[in-house]
Amino acid sequence: MNKKTVQDIDWSGKRALVRCDFNVPLDESQRITDDRRITEALPTIRYLVDHGAVVVLCSHLGRPKGAVSDKLRLTPVAERLGKLLGKSVHKLDDSIGPDVEAAVRGAKPGDVLLLENLRFYAQEEKNDPAHAEALARLGDVYVNDAFGAAHRAHASTAGVAAHLPAVAGFLMQKELDFLGAALENPERPFVAILGGAKISDKIGVVENLLAKADSLLIGGGMANTFFQAQGLEVGDSLVEADAVDTAKQILGRAGDKLVLPIDAVVADRFAADAEHKVVDVDQVQPGWRILDIGPNTVDLYEDRIAKAKTVVWNGPMGVFEMDPFAEGTFGVARAVARSSATSIIGGGDSAAAVEKAGLADDITHISTGGGASLEFLEGKELPGVAALDDKE
Numbered sequence: 001m002n003k004k005t006v007q008d009i010d011w012s013g014k015r016a017l018v019r020c021d022f023n024v025p026l027d028e029s030q031r032i033t034d035d036r037r038i039t040e041a042l043p044t045i046r047y048l049v050d051h052g053a054v055v056v057l058c059s060h061l062g063r064p065k066g067a068v069s070d071k072l073r074l075t076p077v078a079e080r081l082g083k084l085l086g087k088s089v090h091k092l093d094d095s096i097g098p099d100v101e102a103a104v105r106g107a108k109p110g111d112v113l114l115l116e117n118l119r120f121y122a123q124e125e126k127n128d129p130a131h132a133e134a135l136a137r138l139g140d141v142y143v144n145d146a147f148g149a150a151h152r153a154h155a156s157t158a159g160v161a162a163h164l165p166a167v168a169g170f171l172m173q174k175e176l177d178f179l180g181a182a183l184e185n186p187e188r189p190f191v192a193i194l195g196g197a198k199i200s201d202k203i204g205v206v207e208n209l210l211a212k213a214d215s216l217l218i219g220g221g222m223a224n225t226f227f228q229a230q231g232l233e234v235g236d237s238l239v240e241a242d243a244v245d246t247a248k249q250i251l252g253r254a255g256d257k258l259v260l261p262i263d264a265v266v267a268d269r270f271a272a273d274a275e276h277k278v279v280d281v282d283q284v285q286p287g288w289r290i291l292d293i294g295p296n297t298v299d300l301y302e303d304r305i306a307k308a309k310t311v312v313w314n315g316p317m318g319v320f321e322m323d324p325f326a327e328g329t330f331g332v333a334r335a336v337a338r339s340s341a342t343s344i345i346g347g348g349d350s351a352a353a354v355e356k357a358g359l360a361d362d363i364t365h366i367s368t369g370g371g372a373s374l375e376f377l378e379g380k381e382l383p384g385v386a387a388l389d390d391k392e
């Protein structure tokens with residue numbers, strides 16, 4: 001990564017304005033159900049505390065759409081963060097303004113403050129210049145550790161960097177190093193696995209990975225559109241009519257790099273208690289729908305994954321939320337976990353599937369950014385990364 005990091009700054013007595021991605025899942029009583037995004041931010045926060053900075057943290061949470069929402073306050077995050085850090089976190093009730101500035105002025109080196117949900121202001125998502133300037137008044141140096149928000153050009157992810165020296169945190173650095181190495185300099189064979197609901201979300205990723213990977217294993221709903229493009233019967237499967245032509249073009253160009261499922265789990269309804277069976281992909285009958293890859297496909301993919309030195313996976317192989325259609329995703333997850341390859345998982349649902357399978361610890365890197373990792377895999381420059389200062 002050619003961006004400056006927190007290690008390039010002399011922090012003593014400086015205020016660090018740190019953009020984190022504390023957009024954690026909450027249950028109905030605002031309890032955090034998964035704190036991985038908080039634990040992943042700890043190395044940067046600890047480093048800044050240990051190096052004598054005043055640490056001013058900020059994040060969005062959910063979609064308050066520019067209005068204050070008591071259900072989306074960052075109070076539960078401050079509490080959990082305080083426990084994990086073993087240090088009190090001073091939670092503020094606003095993210096800009098004179099009261100916040102006064103609290104920051106009153107803080108001592110090593111203190112940790114957390115601003116209120118950034119998206120209580122509509123100006124945040126609009127990347128309003130005056131709003132970015134108001135945020136910039138809270139720091140001497142800006143640190144972006146919010147990889148999960150780096151594909152957005154918002155005031156706290158991009159605009160603020162125009163006013164302050166801007167560097168990457170350790171999580172940002174780790175994400176960019178893993179994803180960047182896979183795309184730029186992968187150990188080969190490099191096997192990419194792509195699934196998920198819709199091909200239209202991921203055409204850019206298919207195109208970019210076809211150019212970089214040695215093989216591309218396809219599963220999930222997006223395989224159906226390829227089947228349709230091949231003229232196969234897909235029954236009532238999810239197919240995107242608009243994307244069939246693109247799928248045809250990709251098939252024409254990809255040669256044997258692109259690997260499609262050979263069998264599938266089909267069901268008579270989209271339901272966990274639907275009647276279901278395994279069929280070869282050319283045996284799908286009208287009235288049935290493909291909801292998972294079949295066992296022969298898992299074997300085929302497992303074989304490719306076992307030989308890989310780099311694996312990038314985005315998108316589940318089937319409707320893993322329902323038990324009868326989870327085995328394809330779990331089978332591929334086990335294969336990835338067993339392989340000695342550097343394994344990288346991007347995508348919110350893919351990460352959830354690997355967690356559900358209990359295999360997260362056997363994966364080299366699970367990205368904290370769903371949308372951001374997808375855009376990165378498409379080969380796009382992320383605005384939150386572009387805004388950071390280059391290394392000299």
Ligand code: ADP
Nearest residue numbers: 196197220221290291315318319347348349350
């Ligand atoms: P990610 O978040 O990992 O990028 P996506 O959001 O693209 O993944 O897709 C995940 C969704 O795709 C899951 O909710 C899953 O149920 C759905 N899905 C996977 N296979 C199929 C299929 N054959 N038919 C319908 N939906 C599917």
Ligand code: MG
Nearest residue numbers: 347348349370
């Ligand atoms: Mg998703």
